Amino acid sequence: AERIRESHAVIASQWLDRLRELLPVGSNEIxxxxxxxxxxxxxxxxxxxxxxxxxxxxxxxxxAVLAKAQELGRLRYAQKASVHxxxxxxxxxxxxxxxxxxxxVVLLRVPPAAPDTLDVLARLQESVGVLLQTxxxxxxxxxxxxxxxxxxxxxxxxxxxxxxxxxxxxRSSTRRNCWKPRSTTCSENAAWG
Numbered sequence: 465a466e467r468i469r470e471s472h473a474v475i476a477s478q479w480l481d482r483l484r485e486l487l488p489v490g491s492n493e494i495x496x497x498x499x500x501x502x503x504x505x506x507x508x509x510x511x512x513x514x515x516x517x518x519x520x521x522x523x524x525x526x527x528a529v530l531a532k533a534q535e536l537g538r539l540r541y542a543q544k545a546s547v548h549x550x551x552x553x554x555x556x557x558x559x560x561x562x563x564x565x566x567x568x569v570v571l572l573r574v575p576p577a578a579p580d581t582l583d584v585l586a587r588l589q590e591s592v593g594v595l596l597q598t599x600x601x602x603x604x605x606x607x608x609x610x611x612x613x614x615x616x617x618x619x620x621x622x623x624x625x626x627x628x629x630x631x632x633x634x635r636s637s638t639r640r641n642c643w644k645p646r647s648t649t650c651s652e653n654a655a656w657g
Contacts, residue, residue, distance in 0.1 A: 468564065469509055472506075472512065475505075475560060476504040480504065486549070506528075506532065510529045510532075511523065511561075511588065511595075514526070515584055515587045523591045523595075530594075533594075533595045534599070534602040537603040547600060547604070550599055558588070565588070
């Protein structure tokens with residue numbers, strides 16, 4: 465846990481480098497502000513605290529960690545990422561953390577007992593899972609909100625069209641009051657609603 469904390473900036477940099485290779489956006493668009501870029505090393509530090517003392521506070525109960533993951537979810541939605549991309553991004557983070565643990569175990573003069581190493585890996589996996597779930601939940605909520613807003617706008621547009629062009633039953637106002645895309649008639653517009 466201490467080694468993860470000490471190397472949080474390196475781990476975050478490795479993740480960002482891998483994301484640059486993966487994502488179809490420019491490297492400065494992945495995390496467009498220094499504030500967001502600063503969140504990643506802080507997120508790794510917070511994960512290291514959980515690895516160090518899991519009984520103190522669960523990652524899922526750490527509001528700072530969850531807030532950072534939510535912000536990432538909103539950012540990735542705004543960047544038009546996909547859920548598939550999010551899954552892959554967190555899979556990469558998990559792989560980077562596992563590789564880091566492997567390297568650290570090799571560097572130790574006295575390797576830790578296998579159960580201790582497995583405990584660390586399990587906590588890291590749990591942390592990445594919580595981050596992934598929170599990011600995806602936030603991403604999907606933003607998507608659902610967009611769909612709901614579009615549906616309301618569509619209904620409002622249809623209501624306006626019916627109100628100004630008449631209903632399907634043939635009640636219509638004059639054609640000059642109707643919105644006419646291309647060459648459609650007022651009655652065709654009303655049928656769209």
